[in-house]
């Protein structure tokens with residue numbers, strides 16, 4: 001089944017057309033990497049698929065349901081977004097991860113259990129009472145991953161998840177992401193300018209340039225000469 005579908009999605013900022021008709025389908029459980037140079041429109045297509053913004057024209061469906069004004073917020077609850085520079089609040093790691101559950105009105109005991117479980121998933125057992133602002137870049141990105149996972153989403157978006165990390169932290173985050181994808185039936189859509197990262201993590205790679213999806217397919221099919 002297709003969890004996400006975009007049909008002829010176009011988007012403008014002012015007079016410039018940023019996305020020039022993107023059509024793609026993403027299957028449940030699949031990992032897709034969107035690659036392309038800076039400014040190509042990778043973040044924009046992720047934000048539209050995450051329903052953070054509405055496309056200027058075209059349509060998006062989630063789980064076969066066409067997105068509209070009235071179902072947008074409830075469909076967004078199936079998704080989580082990890083930003084390139086995750087926003088971390090000046091509170092404890094526990095509070096940072098608990099936040100999306102509190103917004104959903106989850107009860108205290110469930111929140112406690114879910115936060116502990118999410119920290120375990122990202123190899124940060126025992127970090128609950130650490131102040132989030134004192135963490136290293138790699139730890140911060142892992143807290144952001146835990147916060148994205150704590151709501152048990154169906155789709156996780158990762159926007160350049162390792163762009164600001166050193167090589168060791170990059171490997172750590174990639175290993176965690178691969179492990180999480182493997183353990184849960186999670187659909188992942190990631191943006192990266194790093195082709196080799198896309199090849200390491202994704203089932204399919206979409207190449208975006210100047211707002212157009214030039215190709216999408218298995219990396220061997222895209223990058224091997226015919």
Ligand code: ADP
Nearest residue numbers: 013018036037038039040041042043044045191
């Ligand atoms: P990428 O993620 O591939 O680097 P983006 O999707 O972030 O590309 O941006 C695509 C283009 O849209 C860029 O030219 C960028 O400057 C422009 N852009 C992105 N967000 C905005 C915005 N909020 N307002 C105006 N222009 C924007």
Ligand code: ADP
Nearest residue numbers: 052073076077079080081099100102103104105
């Ligand atoms: P997200 O965008 O992470 O899915 P929501 O859509 O639930 O989160 O909420 C959008 C924004 O509104 C959040 O970033 C948060 O700052 C704020 N917000 C939502 N619900 C609450 C709440 N109950 N208390 C405080 N802030 C909230």
